[in-house]
Amino acid sequence: MTDTESPRLATEDDFPEMTALLDRYFAYERYGMAARLPFCYDPERSDRHAVIERDGAIVSHIAAVPQTLVVGGDTVECWGIGGVTTDKRYRGDGYMSQLLEFWFDRMDDADVPLSELSGNRQRYNHFGYENAGAELRYTISERSFAGTPEPAADAVAIYDGSDAQLEVLREIHGREPYRVRRDRKRSRITFGQRGLETLVYEGADGPAYLSLTRESRSRTIKEFGGSERGVEALLGHVLAMYDLNDLTARVHPRHPLGDVFHRHSRFWQQRPHRKLNIRDLPALLEAFEGQLEGRWLDCGRSERGDVTLALESEDAAVRLSYGPDRVAVERVTGEPDVALDRLSMTALLFGFHDRQRDVRRRDPFLEATLPLQFYIWPTEHV
Incomplete structure (x- = not known):
C-alpha cells in the first residue's frame, strides 16, 4: 500500500x-x-x-x-x-x-484578483490561463549599432552590490510605470541572482543600467532603465567589450526607451508576455480604474455610456461608466452586456488587438482603452 x-x-x-x-x-x-x-x-x-x-x-x-x-x-x-x-x-x-x-x-x-505564469499555453488553458500582455524582443549586433559614438569607459561599472549603486538602481527602477513593486531587500536579492550581470552607467548624461544574462555568448537584456544616452552607452560598451554571438533585449511595447532598441536593432518580433488567470473580475477592474480613466481621457473622446462585464457562470459583474471627464468602476448585479469565459475575458482585457476584436468594437470605451497594460520584468519571472 x-x-x-x-x-x-x-x-x-x-x-x-x-x-x-x-x-x-x-x-x-x-x-x-x-x-x-x-x-x-x-x-x-x-x-x-x-x-x-x-x-x-x-x-x-x-x-x-x-x-x-x-x-x-x-x-x-x-x-x-x-x-x-x-x-x-x-x-x-x-x-x-x-x-x-x-x-x-x-x-x-x-x-x-489575478494570477500569472509562463509555460505551455495548451497545458494551462485548462486551468484558466491565457496569453496576455505583449513584449518586444530586439536583436542588436555590432553592425546594426555601428556609427554610434563610443561611450566613456570610465563611466561604466559592474554592479558590485554596494549600497550606493543599489540606491541608483532602485531610484531608476522605481520610476518604471509597469513593474513588480520591490522593497530594498527584494531589490538586492533580484540584482544578486545567479546568472545575472548588471552594468551601471554614471556619466554626465544621467545614470542608467542594463541587467543581462552572463553564462552564454548569446546574451539577453532582462532589465534596464535610466537616461536614453546612458542606455545607449551601455549597449555600446557591451558590444565593444564582450565577444557575443548575439544580444537580445526584452522590452515592454510602451516603454519610453523603446526607440533606443528599435533604432539599433537588426530585427525585432512581438510575443505574448505572460499568461494570466482572472480570479476576481470586479477587483481586477477596480485596481485598473486609474489606467482605464487615463487612457479614456487621453484619447479625447466625448461619448457617454456604460458597459457591464462579467465572467460566465459567476454572479459578480462590474459596470464601467464613462463620459468626457470621468470613468467609474462599480460592482453591480443583473444581466451583463458582455459575459465571457475566463480565457476569452483575459484575451479581451489583456490580449493582442486582434483578440476579441468584435467585442471591443461594440463599445467605444472598450475600443479606446483595451488592452490593459502591465509588465513583469524577466528578472522577476517565477
Missing part, C-alpha cells in the same frame, strides 16, 4: 528535499533554483510552496509567489505560479491539478 497525502504547505524542513526535486528537473545543478530565483525559494517563506508526498517522499510541487504589480499610478495583487513539477515516476496521477486547485482556493480566500 502506498501512502499518498493531499496537498499541503511546505515547511522549512522540507526545503532540502523540495529544492532537490526542482533542481533535478529545472536547474540541473545542486541549489540552482535557490540561487537563480532567490526571491521564490526562500526557506523563511515556506508558505509560498505546496507539495504532495507519496511513499514518504515529496513528489510534486507548485509555488505561488505574491506580487504587487504597479500598473501606472495603481497597483494590483497577483500571485505568480512557478516550479510546477512532479517526479517523473508519479506523473499522470493528477498531482498538478490538485496543487493548482489548492492555490486557487487560497487565492479566492485572500481576494487575489
Whole structure:
C-alpha cells in the first residue's frame, strides 16, 4: 500500500528535499533554483510552496509567489505560479491539478484578483490561463549599432552590490510605470541572482543600467532603465567589450526607451508576455480604474455610456461608466452586456488587438482603452 497525502504547505524542513526535486528537473545543478530565483525559494517563506508526498517522499510541487504589480499610478495583487513539477515516476496521477486547485482556493480566500505564469499555453488553458500582455524582443549586433559614438569607459561599472549603486538602481527602477513593486531587500536579492550581470552607467548624461544574462555568448537584456544616452552607452560598451554571438533585449511595447532598441536593432518580433488567470473580475477592474480613466481621457473622446462585464457562470459583474471627464468602476448585479469565459475575458482585457476584436468594437470605451497594460520584468519571472 502506498501512502499518498493531499496537498499541503511546505515547511522549512522540507526545503532540502523540495529544492532537490526542482533542481533535478529545472536547474540541473545542486541549489540552482535557490540561487537563480532567490526571491521564490526562500526557506523563511515556506508558505509560498505546496507539495504532495507519496511513499514518504515529496513528489510534486507548485509555488505561488505574491506580487504587487504597479500598473501606472495603481497597483494590483497577483500571485505568480512557478516550479510546477512532479517526479517523473508519479506523473499522470493528477498531482498538478490538485496543487493548482489548492492555490486557487487560497487565492479566492485572500481576494487575489489575478494570477500569472509562463509555460505551455495548451497545458494551462485548462486551468484558466491565457496569453496576455505583449513584449518586444530586439536583436542588436555590432553592425546594426555601428556609427554610434563610443561611450566613456570610465563611466561604466559592474554592479558590485554596494549600497550606493543599489540606491541608483532602485531610484531608476522605481520610476518604471509597469513593474513588480520591490522593497530594498527584494531589490538586492533580484540584482544578486545567479546568472545575472548588471552594468551601471554614471556619466554626465544621467545614470542608467542594463541587467543581462552572463553564462552564454548569446546574451539577453532582462532589465534596464535610466537616461536614453546612458542606455545607449551601455549597449555600446557591451558590444565593444564582450565577444557575443548575439544580444537580445526584452522590452515592454510602451516603454519610453523603446526607440533606443528599435533604432539599433537588426530585427525585432512581438510575443505574448505572460499568461494570466482572472480570479476576481470586479477587483481586477477596480485596481485598473486609474489606467482605464487615463487612457479614456487621453484619447479625447466625448461619448457617454456604460458597459457591464462579467465572467460566465459567476454572479459578480462590474459596470464601467464613462463620459468626457470621468470613468467609474462599480460592482453591480443583473444581466451583463458582455459575459465571457475566463480565457476569452483575459484575451479581451489583456490580449493582442486582434483578440476579441468584435467585442471591443461594440463599445467605444472598450475600443479606446483595451488592452490593459502591465509588465513583469524577466528578472522577476517565477
